[in-house]
Amino acid sequence: MRWFSGVIKLDHSELSFEEIGRINRNTSFNYNVYKHQIIQKSLALFSIDSSYEHNPITHKDNCYFVGDVRLDNRKELLTLLPFLGADISDEQLILHLFQEKGPDVFSILLGEFSFLIWDTSRYQAIFVRDQLGIKTLFWSLQETTLYFASDIFLMESCIRLQRINDEYFFDFYKSNASADNDITPFKDLFRIRSGTRVLVDTRGANSQRYWSIANVNQSINYRDLSEYIEHLFHLLAESVQYRLNSTHPNAVLMSGGLDSTSVFAIAQHLSKFNSGYKTFAVSGVFNLHKSSDEREYIHPVLQQYEVEPRFEVCDDYGVFYNFPQDTSFSFEPAVNAATYALTRATIERSVKEGAKTILTGYGGDHVMGGxxxxxxxxxxxxxxxxxxxxxxxxxxxxxxxxxxxxxxxxxxxxxxxxxxxxxxxxxxxxxxxxxxxxxxxxxxxxxxxxxGTKARIFSDRVIAAEFGVDISHPFLDRRLIEFLYSIPGELCWNAGTTKWLLRRTMQNKLPNEVIWRENKTDHLSLTFQGLRQSWPVLYPAIEEGRVCRFGFIDLKEWRAALELWRQGHLTRDDIWVLLAIEIWLYRLEQKTSVS
Known part of the structure; x- marks a missing residue:
């Protein structure tokens, strides 16, 4: 897990100790972290890492670089600069490419990254975020002082939390809790959008979208189904391999569904060719909530690969478990904060088993389902x-x-x-x-x-940060996504069978009862147990209807919807999004003591 931050005087004047102190913040987590920094007259860069592998802050000639980077196409990129050695870091490679080829080179980077390049000769800062927005990046320009960080909590002293931006909440609501705009919940604080580069100087900011799936113009049409299967498996295997750690054990958060079991099966396949890949599965199971338990599908997968089960019993972790004490304040609302305790339990178990990297099947429904x-x-x-x-x-x-x-x-x-x-x-x-x-x-x-894949950021950047681990999602890979976007739609959705191509690809690699499973496990009993337990504390916190200020619902409707929802009636499709906003505003009041 890595965080970075910095402050730059765009006019090259001298930074004050106060300005440096605002952005030079530590994490609040209870494990060892390692800090790198460069502090000069008009520039201060900081990087905090849960491992001490290399220094992610670098410079060459007139440019400085800081970021969180994992490149997947190093070999191809190195052919563009044959004079560079193969042992060059990802950060140095990007900086060399930028100086030799210009900013258009960012469109050919594959992997997960967010970074800043400060060009001292042009007095320009360039922010870049990966195509799918896996890594996050934020900035604020205050006169000629530019603050930035990978996470908002690092910028808490640079912004006024009381100045919330109503427009953000309209975007959050209309995007079904998957906002990817340049605005944030706070005025004067901005986000780098996925697939975007932003140039900032004393004149302001200029944003350019360098990649969008909507701009991918290719069609892939093979003669035979076997060619699609072979291509898909190759891309999945590459995606999983790039995300595996060969130094430490890896965990897969594995349910009994097709997506996470596919990731686990491919990781086991890769271990046959590289003994450094040690991967185990961690599964949340339920003894009391039988309708939520998936061991009948998990056991056959573990048996096929002769792996011991690692089960975490999660019967107690209903929604809003121990509200509000057990969830730290996150600087953006998140629907899946309601299941914080459940997700945290499986991540914590993975860490106790020795994992530094955790893989999930998240995104499979989005890209494979059709x-x-x-x-x-x-x-x-x-x-x-x-x-x-x-x-x-x-x-x-x-x-x-x-x-x-x-x-x-x-x-x-x-x-x-x-x-x-x-x-x-x-x-x-x-x-x-x-x-x-x-x-x-x-x-x-x-x-x-x-x-709609931005919901994962809460688990990636908030929960995983508590333990200093990296969470990766192999289905959210640019090459895989561009392939699936370009093939005939009937291959994913075939006469009503979703994920048809993935099911065919995983033949013989997973048990048939998992491959051709149609039903999805529900967590309704766990949900309503959590509501019963948390309601005496939850309802007084949310009955005020702070969300009503935006006009999505009036106070009378809000309270009626809450009562019906508590009784098990699905009253509104947007109830979870409204709750995420309401609870976030309540927690913000707690934090700032301002209503």
Whole structure:
């Protein structure tokens, strides 16, 4: 786990001790961290690392670099600069590429990264964030003083927490809790968007999106299914391998679902070729909540690979467990903060077992699942035989009306109704504009799904930070995502069977009952146990309806929705998003003592 921060005088004047002290903050976590720093007249850079592998702060000629970087295509990048040695660090390699090739080189970087380059000759700061926004990066310009950090908590002394930005909460709500805008909950504090570079100087900021899945213009059409399977497995294996640690044990947070078991199976496959890859699975299990327990699917996977189970019993960890004491304040609202205790328990168990790196199956639903948008594409292409070959089995299996499915999923989207209307209702104009640029409905759905993967940041940057471990998600890999975006949609969604290509790819690598499993485990009993236990403390904290200030719901509706929700009725699709905002505002009041 790595954090970095810094402060720069854009006019090259001298930094004060106060300005340096504002950004020179330590983590509050109880394990050893190692700190690197460079402090000069108008520049101070800091990096805090949970391991002491190398110094991520570097400079060359007139440029300084600090960041959190893992490059996956080093070999290809080194061919662009043959005079460099193979042992050069990722940070130094990026800095050399920037100085030799210019800022356009950022578009060919593959991996996970966020970083700053300070060009002293041009008095320019360049911020860059990876294409999928795995790493985070924030900045604030106050006159000619530029503050920045990988995480907002490092900038707490640089901003006024009481000055919240209402626009952010509209974006958070309209994006279904997956905001990826340049604004943050606080005025004067800005985020670097995923796939974006931002140039900041004394004149202000200039932002440029250097990558978006919407701009990927390629089609992959093989003659045979085996070629798709081979290509997908190769990309998955590469993605898992890049994220494995060969020095320390790795953990996979493994449920009984296809995504996490696939990651675990591929990690076991890779260990046959590299003895340095030691990977085990950690699974949250339930003795009391039988409907939430997945051991009937987990055991066969462990047996196939002859691995001992590592089970963490999680019966006590209902939603809002020990609210509000057990969850530290996060500087952005997060829906999955409600399940903090459950996620933390499995991460803590992984750490106790010796893991420094934790892999998950997160993102598999988003990139592998597909949707019935395939039907609209087939209808638009007048492939009537293929359309009904997918439509009939889907409708019959789901017990849906064939004419209704034909209208809603195949015909109505071409009239801006049906599926497409659901996708764009209450969304921001910028989002709708980018969505409509995409020329197939299947790819539009893919864009939607990718846009909704930001929820993982809470576990990655808040919970994992408590233990100094790195959490990685192999399904959120640029090469894999560009491949899946470019293949025919029917390969992921086949007559209503989601993840069809992944299921075929994992044949013989996982038990059949896992590969072809259709049902998903629910956690309703655990949810409502948590509500019963936390309600006496939770309700007085949220009944005030702070979220009502934004106009999403009025106070009377809010309290009625809470009462019905507590009784087990799904009152509103947006209840979890509204709760995330309400609880965050409540916690902010606690922190700042300002209502």
């Amino acid at each position: 949707s019935e948008a395939v039907l609209a594409d087939l209808a638009g292409q007048l492939k009537i035989k293929a359309l009904f070959s997918h439509l009939y089995p889907f409708a019959l299996h789901r017990r849906l009306s064939v004419p209704k499915v034909l209208w809603h999923s195949a015909i109505a989207p071409h009239l801006n109704l049906g599926l497409i209307k659901e996708w764009t209702t209450d969304r921001k104009a910028e989002y709708i504009y980018e969505l409509k640029k995409i020329n197939t409905f299947n790819k539009q759905n893919f864009f939607r799904q990718i846009s």
